[in-house]
Amino acid sequence: MKFPIAVPLVLIAAVLTQSCVSSKKYKELDANYTQLQNSTRDMSVKYQTTAQALAVANGRVSSLEEQIALQKSNVAALQDALNKCLNSSNQGSVNISKLVDEINSSNKYIQQLVNAKTKSDSLNMVLTNNLTRSLTAQETQDVDVKVLKGVVYISLSDNMLYKSGSYEVSDKANETLSKIAKIIKDYSTYDVLIEGNTDNVPITQKNIRNNWDLSALRASSVVQALQNNYAVDPKRLTAGGRGEYNPIADNNTPTGKAQNRRTQIIITPKLDQFMDLIGKAPEAQPAPATAPAAPPKQ
Structure with a gap:
């Protein structure tokens, strides 16, 4: 604000024009x-001082406005980061939930497999007992019965079946074969494979070229005994020899050789036939006289 200095002069001039003053x-x-x-003069100084203060204040206001704008930008960036974090967290929660569901489903499936295996083991035991219930304690020492995946393996030692160094069925084997034949005939729709096996000692008998011949001849002898002596339908029977090439024990020891010299009767029922066989098992089964040997390798 400016105040005109000429005002007093005008007053003085007016006074002088009217009259002379004392x-x-x-x-x-x-x-x-x-x-x-x-x-x-004082008011002019105050005006200039006030104007300077106002300029400083305006400068501070401008600076504060810039700081406010920067902080708003930071807040917006933080909010955006927070939103992304929340979205990621929600997605993570969904993934964790899916993972938990998958784990629960896997655990349920594993439990089903465990239950199925337990049931299968129980069925195999019942079937084994059913097949061996008519064997004496002495016979179970030379007869090993196993059930693997619904297939029945009856393994007979050569000492029990054949005459020494021969493929002819011995007299002492007849009683055991008659019981096995009864089991086979009871389930007349099952296929039966008779499989001969030897150790790795070369055969030296006349008219027998090697262990292939010996194993096949022994299997054929059992097949013919089941057919001719016990009236098993030959259409169900197959004779096969595997020689020394299907060992279940070490051929470097006498015990291993004895285990490898065997004839297997392999009965292969269908699934429905397998379940029928289980249904016919007696409620109380006698325990085997000796612990069964390891399952045969197939």
């Missing part, structure tokens, strides 16, 4: 004029 009056007017000049 010295005393003039001094008063001059003092007032001086006072007005001083007051105008």
